[in-house]
Amino acid sequence: GRIIALELGGNNASVVMPDADLHLAAVECARAAFATTGQRCTCTRRILVHEDVSKPLVDRLCEIATGLVVGDPRGEVFMGPLIRAEARDAALRAQQTWISRGATPLLESRPINDPFEGHYISPGILRVPRFELDESACGGDIELFAPIVRVATVKSLDEAITQCNMTRFGLAASIFTQHAASIDRFLAEARAGCINVNTGTAGASGKLPFGGLGLSGNHRPAGAFALDYCAYPVASLIESGADAPLSPGMRLHDSNTR
Numbered sequence: 161g162r163i164i165a166l167e168l169g170g171n172n173a174s175v176v177m178p179d180a181d182l183h184l185a186a187v188e189c190a191r192a193a194f195a196t197t198g199q200r201c202t203c204t205r206r207i208l209v210h211e212d213v214s215k216p217l218v219d220r221l222c223e224i225a226t227g228l229v230v231g232d233p234r235g236e237v238f239m240g241p242l243i244r245a246e247a248r249d250a251a252l253r254a255q256q257t258w259i260s261r262g263a264t265p266l267l268e269s270r271p272i273n274d275p276f277e278g279h280y281i282s283p284g285i286l287r288v289p290r291f292e293l294d295e296s297a298c299g300g301d302i303e304l305f306a307p308i309v310r311v312a313t314v315k316s317l318d319e320a321i322t323q324c325n326m327t328r329f330g331l332a333a334s335i336f337t338q339h340a341a342s343i344d345r346f347l348a349e350a351r352a353g354c355i356n357v358n359t360g361t362a363g364a365s366g367k368l369p370f371g372g373l374g375l376s377g378n379h380r381p382a383g384a385f386a387l388d389y390c391a392y393p394v395a396s397l398i399e400s401g402a403d404a405p406l407s408p409g410m411r412l413h414d415s416n417t418r
Contacts, residue, residue: 165379165389167371169303170331172361173206173291173324175346177317178213180336184358186220188336189309192360194228194283197239198307199247201376202332202354202362205303206291207311208320214313218287221311222267225283231276239307241278248279251306255284258310263288263298269308284308291326301327317342325351330373332361353380 174192176185192204209217233240242248248271255269269284288299288310295302299312314320324333334356335346343357353372354364364370369380379389406412 163379163389163392165371165381165386166377167201167381168331168375168377169305169329170201170203170361170372170376171205171301171303171327171329172202172332172334172352173208173327174204174333174361175314175317175320175324175335175337176207176209176213176217177320177335177337177339177342178210179338180213181338181358182213182217182220185336186217186224188334188358188360190221190224190228190283192334192362193309194225194239194307195362197242197281198251198309199243199305200362202364204309204334204361206324207309208291208314208323209311210320211313211315218266218285218311222285225267225285228283230272230280230282232278239280239283241276241280242306243279245279247305248281251281251304251308254302254304254306255286255308258286258288258298261296261298263310266311269306281307286310288312291323293326293328301329303329317345321346321349325349327351328374329376331376332356332364332372334359334361352376 174189189204189207228238230239231237259265263286266287267285270282272280272282290312291299293301314323330351332354333350333352336358347355366382368383369385370382371377371380
């Protein structure tokens with residue numbers, strides 16, 4: 161058999177606490193949600209923002225998203241097209257499904273057909289009541305490879321961590337806060353293989369292990385950890401002495417000791 165390292169998808173969450181730098185948090189959440197037109201496994205799919213800063217954070221996020229330049233990726237743009245027409249149609253269909261199930265469109269994603277050639281859509285931001293595993297809910301556990309992010313409000317760090325972990329994936333997560341104890345708790349309790357602090361989920365170092373839990377894959381195909389899936393471990397015990405001590409309950413006659 162062969163060892164296979166599977167790097168799969170994610171339903172990555174970012175948490176924004178009241179003491180966060182809101183400008184930094186908004187810029188990073190927008191970057192990580194919409195980079196590569198949302199077609200990156202570590203893109204932010206969910207944002208959990210504390211109720212004390214929900215309005216200013218979301219307002220700024222919408223303002224930044226509205227100003228993103230969409231167009232031919234050979235020019236100076238932030239977002240290019242989706243990979244094919246089916247991906248664009250699936251993204252817009254998922255958005256309408258979530259809205260029909262109770263999501264509130266804060267910035268609705270729309271197709272952009274002119275003057276570009278390609279499958280372009282604008283960024284989308286939806287507010288949902290909460291995140292849950294049920295795929296039939298507007299906050300359901302679905303990975304959408306597109307520039308559409310869902311936002312939910314939380315009352316505490318406890319609720320934020322619970323909601324962050326409300327996924328069968330476990331690839332990336334991030335938290336925005338200046339509070340050392342909150343950072344320590346999030347690093348210890350967030351269920352993800354890549355956890356960032358005061359930066360977005362879409363960013364990883366090739367020097368570090370990369371991968372996730374659950375439906376996000378197995379092993380860690382990056383950095384020194386890449387060796388773990390190129391070979392299998394062998395455990396060996398080697399005795400260099402001449403003695404063979406008897407274990408309790410083992411008896412030999414003197415004549416049979418050699």
